[in-house]
Amino acid sequence: MGLREEARAWLESSLSGEFAHARGLGGxxxxxxxxxxxxxxxxxxxxxxxTCLAWPLEYGGRAASRAxxxxxxxxxxxxxxxxxxxxxxxxxxxxTILDLGTxxxxxxxxxxxxxxxxxxxxxxxxxxxxxxxxNVQTRAHLEGDEWVLTGQKVWTSLAHVADWCFVLCxxxxxxxxxxxxxxxxxxxRQEGVExxxxxxxxxxxxxxxxxxxxxxxxxxxxxxxxxxxxRVAMATLGYERGASTLGQQLGFQRxxxxxxxxASSTGALDDPVLVDRLAQAWIELRxxxxxxxxxxxEPSIGKLYWSEWHRRLGELAQAVQGKTGxxxxxxxxxxxxxxxxxxxxxxYAGSSExxxxxxxxxxxxxxx
Numbered sequence: 001m002g003l004r005e006e007a008r009a010w011l012e013s014s015l016s017g018e019f020a021h022a023r024g025l026g027g028x029x030x031x032x033x034x035x036x037x038x039x040x041x042x043x044x045x046x047x048x049x050x051t052c053l054a055w056p057l058e059y060g061g062r063a064a065s066r067a068x069x070x071x072x073x074x075x076x077x078x079x080x081x082x083x084x085x086x087x088x089x090x091x092x093x094x095x096t097i098l099d100l101g102t103x104x105x106x107x108x109x110x111x112x113x114x115x116x117x118x119x120x121x122x123x124x125x126x127x128x129x130x131x132x133x134x135n136v137q138t139r140a141h142l143e144g145d146e147w148v149l150t151g152q153k154v155w156t157s158l159a160h161v162a163d164w165c166f167v168l169c170x171x172x173x174x175x176x177x178x179x180x181x182x183x184x185x186x187x188x189r190q191e192g193v194e195x196x197x198x199x200x201x202x203x204x205x206x207x208x209x210x211x212x213x214x215x216x217x218x219x220x221x222x223x224x225x226x227x228x229x230x231r232v233a234m235a236t237l238g239y240e241r242g243a244s245t246l247g248q249q250l251g252f253q254r255x256x257x258x259x260x261x262x263a264s265s266t267g268a269l270d271d272p273v274l275v276d277r278l279a280q281a282w283i284e285l286r287x288x289x290x291x292x293x294x295x296x297x298e299p300s301i302g303k304l305y306w307s308e309w310h311r312r313l314g315e316l317a318q319a320v321q322g323k324t325g326x327x328x329x330x331x332x333x334x335x336x337x338x339x340x341x342x343x344x345x346x347x348y349a350g351s352s353e354x355x356x357x358x359x360x361x362x363x364x365x366x367x368x
Contacts, residue, residue, distance in 0.1 A: 003064065004071035010048065012080040016051065019044065019082075025084025027251055029341030031206035033086065035161060036133050042116035043087045045261035052090050052114045055098065059106060060114035066293065077250030088158065089113040089120040089185065093185075095239045100223050100232055107165075109185070121159040123167035123186070123210060123344055125348075126152060132354075133233070134177045138169040138212060140184060145219045147184055147191075148170075149212040155348055159208040162188050167212075168233045171226050181229030185221040201340040202332060219265045238299050238351070250290055252310060256285060259313065262335055263320040277316055284309050304355040309331050314342035 015023055015164075020039050025034040027114055045051045046060075055061025064072070084090075094113050096106050112118035128135055136152025149169060159165065165186050172180030188195070188240060192215035197205035224232045260278060268274045288309060291302055318325045319333035332340070346352040360366040 003068045004075060007072050007075040011081055013043065013076060014257055015079055015081060016309060022082040029202050029204065029337050032204045038082045038085045041082055042084065046114055046116040047089055048188040052094060055094065059098065059110045060120055070314045073250050077254060085119060086113065086116050087116065088122060092122060092236050092239050092264040093120050096223060096232065096236045100235060104220065117162055118163040121156050121162035121165045123153045123156060123165045124339065125155045127154055136170055136181060138167065140169045140171050140182065142219060146216045147219060149186060149215045151212050153210040156205055156208045156210045159188065159210050161195055164188060168229050178230040182226045183223045184217055186215060186217045190215060201343065202337050249292060251304060252285060255313060256281060258321055259317045266320060266322055268320040274320060281313055281316060298359060300355040300358040303350060305353055308352060310345045311342045314339035
């Protein structure tokens with residue numbers, strides 16, 4: 001039995017038993033749904049060996065090929081399995097520790113991620129350092145055998161449920177821009193860490209502000225050497241915008257199918273202009289998948305492409321609903337939520353303007 005067949009059988013069995021009510025829960029804009037059951041599902045996945053498939057065998061993975069990863073993501077989406085709560089650990093900090101961490105850090109942090117026991121968030125953006133990440137002002141200094149942090153992060157996804165945060169901060173006084181930054185691993189459940197939810201257009205709060213006021217972490221909880229934080233942070237962004245988006249795109253496929261269903265039920269398929277927009281969205285979704293499968297695709301191209309596509313899909317979702325899409329009946333429907341949440345896609349994880357600049361300068365070699 002190949003991995004695809006194994007995954008399909010396991011998912012069908014697991015989602016027909018105690019986790020049957022978890023089908024379809026969660027995902028972008030819906031992270032408030034069923035967190036406890038989805039965390040239990042994450043542990044269930046880990047126990048059965050279905051997390052961290054691409055990781056080496058010695059760290060709990062299966063050393064899965066790109067083709068096997070695609071097969072699993074496709075079966076996961078086909079089964080309508082719940083949105084993952086451990087994706088930041090598995091897809092971002094896990095690969096960073098694997099590539100750049102010490103052996104001690106690998107032994108400490110990788111097993112709880114693989115098991116689904118510890119959840120992570122990303123401490124990058126600040127009020128004055130979002131797209132311009134090099135303007136980070138959160139500071140940390142060594143005090144004995146601990147780093148002590150002071151500062152503020154914002155738009156921190158899932159910080160309210162995270163156990164740990166990887167934090168880009170300034171550890172060299174007087175340093176500017178890319179210099180003097182370090183990449184620290186900080187426990188969230190301690191005095192000195194305050195999380196304030198940010199209520200979004202959807203009415204939910206998966207983004208947060210995080211305040212560090214004397215928060216502490218061990219001196220050993222640094223990836224790379226002090227001052228090398230920019231290099232490490234860019235490596236993490238490469239994972240965020242690379243193959244890990246394959247699972248995200250399968251969620252996009254489900255959303256696209258819901259838009260087509262809505263178009264059929266509202267009569268929007270009689271409008272040739274809307275039909276043309278739907279066809280174009282389908283074509284672009286196929287292109288997005290092919291780019292994610294390429295080893296040589298510039299990560300900024302991928303991020304720019306999917307975020308702009310998803311925002312257009314949100315606009316299309318409203319168009320096919322017609323006037324009913326403008327009516328709020330006490331709770332957003334799936335397509336209204338898609339429209340509102342997708343407005344953020346072209347801003348978080350690096351705005352479209354910044355991605356275009358990176359592509360122009362680094363890929364095309366154009367002058368600044």
